[in-house]
Each structure stands twice: as C-alpha cells, then as structure tokens.
Amino acid sequence: MTSVCMLRSLLMLILALFSANASNWLYLAKLSSVGSISEEETCEKLKGLIQRQVQICRRSVEVMDSVRRGAQLAIDECQHQFRNRRWNCSTLDSLPVFGKVVSQGTREAAFVYAISAASVAYSVTRACSSGELEQCGCDRNVRGVSPEGFQWSGCSDNIAYGVAFSASFVDVRERSKRSSAGRALMNLHNNEAGRKAILSHMRVDCKCHGVSGSCEVRTCWKAMPSFRRVGGVLKEKFDGATEVEQRKVGSARALVPKNSQFKPHTDEDLVYLDPSPDFCERDPRNGVLGTAGRRCNRTSKAIDGCELMCCGRGFHTEEAEVVERCSCRFHWCCYVRCKQCRRTVEVHTCR
Numbered sequence: 507m508t509s510v511c512m513l514r515s516l517l518m519l520i521l522a523l524f525s526a527n528a529s530n531w532l533y534l535a536k537l538s539s540v541g542s543i544s545e546e547e548t549c550e551k552l553k554g555l556i557q558r559q560v561q562i563c564r565r566s567v568e569v570m571d572s573v574r575r576g577a578q579l580a581i582d583e584c585q586h587q588f589r590n591r592r593w594n595c596s597t598l599d600s601l602p603v604f605g606k607v608v609s610q611g612t613r614e615a616a617f618v619y620a621i622s623a624a625s626v627a628y629s630v631t632r633a634c635s636s637g638e639l640e641q642c643g644c645d646r647n648v649r650g651v652s653p654e655g656f657q658w659s660g661c662s663d664n665i666a667y668g669v670a671f672s673a674s675f676v677d678v679r680e681r682s683k684r685s686s687a688g689r690a691l692m693n694l695h696n697n698e699a700g701r702k703a704i705l706s707h708m709r710v711d712c713k714c715h716g717v718s719g720s721c722e723v724r725t726c727w728k729a730m731p732s733f734r735r736v737g738g739v740l741k742e743k744f745d746g747a748t749e750v751e752q753r754k755v756g757s758a759r760a761l762v763p764k765n766s767q768f769k770p771h772t773d774e775d776l777v778y779l780d781p782s783p784d785f786c787e788r789d790p791r792n793g794v795l796g797t798a799g800r801r802c803n804r805t806s807k808a809i810d811g812c813e814l815m816c817c818g819r820g821f822h823t824e825e826a827e828v829v830e831r832c833s834c835r836f837h838w839c840c841y842v843r844c845k846q847c848r849r850t851v852e853v854h855t856c857r
C-alpha cells in the first residue's frame with residue numbers, strides 16, 4: 507500500500523468514527539443528480555456514504571439516482587408531515603442532515619429512519635416499473651386469474667426488488683455493527699417498519715376492457731400506495747410509538763417496551779429508546795432551531811396552537827393580506843372565470 511493510500515484509509519476511518527450516523531446517506535438529497543453514472547470515481551465522491559455503501563454504489567451505480575431521489579422524497583415528506591410541529595424536520599447543509607437529534611435514539615429519529623428506508627424502496631421500485639433500470643422491471647410473477655375473476659396483467663410494481671435494495675443499502679451500517687447494539691436494533695426495527703408501511707398498503711389497480719365501456723374483461727396489477735399515504739401511515743406510527751429498552755432474551759438482545767403494562771409493539775410500529783428534547787429553544791449544537799418565528803394557530807389547542815408551539819413565550823400578531831380567487835362563474839362552454847379578492851388575515855408568530 508502506498509502511503510497516500512494508507513493516509514486515505516486512515517482519514518476515512520476517522521471520518522467514519524466522527525460522523526457515526528447511519529442516515530448520512532440522506533445527504534445525497536443535496537445533490538441535483540448523482541452525475542455521470544459511467545464514471546468509476548462517482549461513488550467515492552458522494553458525501554455521506556460509508557465504505558460498504560460505496561461498494562454497493564459501484565456494483566449498482568445505475569440505481570444511485572433513485573436513491574438520491576428517495577432521499578429527497580423522504581425529506582419532503584417528513585417536512586410535510588411535521589409542518590405543524592415544533593420539530594419541523596428542517597435540514598442543515600452539513601452532516602448529520604437533520605442535526606444531532608436524529609443521531610440520538612429519539613422518536614424523531616425513529617420516523618426519519620422509517621421514512622427514509624421506505625423512500626428508497628419506493629423510489630427504486632418506481633424506477634423498476636418505469637423501465638429506467640436494467641437490473642429490474644415490472645413484477646412478472648403476478649399473473650393468471652385472481653380468485654375474484656380478473657386477469658392479472660400490466661406492470662405490477664416490483665416492490666420485492668425495491669425492498670431488498672433498501673434493506674441492503676440503508677441497513678448496511680447497522681448490520682455490520684456490534685457496538686451500541688440498542689441503537690442498531692432500534693434503527694433496524696424502524697427501517698423495517700418503514701418498508702412494511704408500503705408492503706401492507708399495496709393497492710390493486712384495474713382497467714376495464716369491453717364494448718363501449720362494459721367491463722367484460724378486467725385486467726389488474728399491483729401498485730404501491732402514494733408516498734403521501736406512506737408518510738401518513740408512518741406519522742400515525744410516530745404518534746403511537748413505543749418507548750423500549752434493550753433486554754437480554756435468551757442469548758440474544760431484543761427491544762422490549764419500557765413499561766411492561768403496554769402491549770408489545772408489532773413489526774409495523776415505531777420504537778424509540780431516548781426521550782426527545784422539547785424543541786422549544788434554539789440549540790445550534792444539536793441542530794435544534796427552536797420555535798421563535800414559527801407561525802402558530804391562535805384557536806387551536808393542539809401542538810400547532812400558539813400556546814404549545816410557542817412554549818408559553820407568547821406570540822406576535824400581524825395583519826397580512828391574502829389574494830384569493832373568488833366569485834368564480836362558469837361560462838358556457840367551457841371555462842371558469844374568477845375575480846381576485848383581497849382579504850386581511852391575522853398571522854401569529856412565536857416570540
């Protein structure tokens with residue numbers, strides 16, 4: 507080994523130790539594309555990947571742009587689901603992408619791991635169905651006549667491929683790690699729960715064939731739910747997440763509910779080890795933005811209400827003008843014409 511090579515390995519090792527965060531690959535979302543996929547070095551240049559992920563990247567470089575799109579999908583969906591909460595899933599321009607809160611065993615981390623494992627499975631499956639990838643296509647195992655009497659046909663989403671890719675790429679760090687086993691178990695569980703959120707909500711889409719719209723022959727295929735649906739399912743799992751602790755069960759270690767009164771979690775539930783901070787005050791060291799300046803709802807008693815969102819600090823009220831379409835009328839035939847109306851609304855923001 508040349509000394510340059512050794513130095514590089516050493517640097518990689520140090521980097522791996524300091525950025526010990528299994529969700530760093532989400533940094534791919536910061537790129538606009540994964541670049542020319544024929545280039546050998548592309549994989550080494552991608553920030554946030556651990557060595558094993560670089561190897562997967564080299565083996566299946568054509569899939570990497572789907573992984574990048576998956577990372578973006580996960581971040582967008584997380585921000586949508588948490589738009590009215592104190593922690594709103596904003597990202598930093600540095601690693602770890604969501605700040606340190608997600609490096610701890612919190613409920614928020616549970617959600618981030620689940621949604622990102624799901625998003626990779628989702629995005630790779632999409633790419634398979636659209637014929638973008640050489641390694642996979644539609645699921646051709648779904649065929650024949652169903653018990654309901656329709657013909658399986660068309661392009662069924664190859665979710666098995668997407669799920670397997672997600673498991674190998676997203677879980678790779680945890681599968682190779684022995685230390686801090688509790689966190690590894692937690693991440694693996696939540697990654698799996700994320701993928702299950704797609705698997706257990708697959709739909710059957712159908713099309714009718716026959717004379718003038720009659721449904722003499724119906725052909726159907728399996729399709730993934732919308733990703734918004736997946737996000738909604740996981741947000742519900744977040745709200746009902748189970749606090750767990752690590753115990754020895756026989757010779758293995760397992761996560762069991764901290765409160766033995768609670769019913770055990772299933773494969774589809776989210777689990778977490780550590781309590782979350784309250785996210786009220788700005789704490790840049792931990793990547794917590796605080797809620798000062800956040801919009802809140804004066805009449806709501808929920809977490810989006812000013813009382814809870816502003817953590818009792820109070821809020822400012824300003825008047826803002828909104829422009830909206832109004833007095834819309836249908837004209838024969840066929841368009842709708844609206845007026846523009848201005849309306850003042852009160853906007854409340856946390857102190």
Ligand SMILES: *[C@@H]1O[C@H](CO)[C@@H](O)[C@H](O)[C@H]1NC(C)=O
Binds near residue numbers: 585597796797800
């Ligand atoms: C989240 O809230 C912070 C203020 O606490 C704000 O600066 C940021 O833009 C918000 N992020 C998103 C994605 O809404």
Ligand SMILES: *[C@@H]1O[C@H](CO)[C@@H](O)[C@H](O)[C@H]1NC(C)=O
Binds near residue numbers: 803804805806807
């Ligand atoms: C504020 O909260 C109330 C009660 O939950 C709700 O009916 C209303 O639509 C909310 N307003 C906005 C602007 O979100």
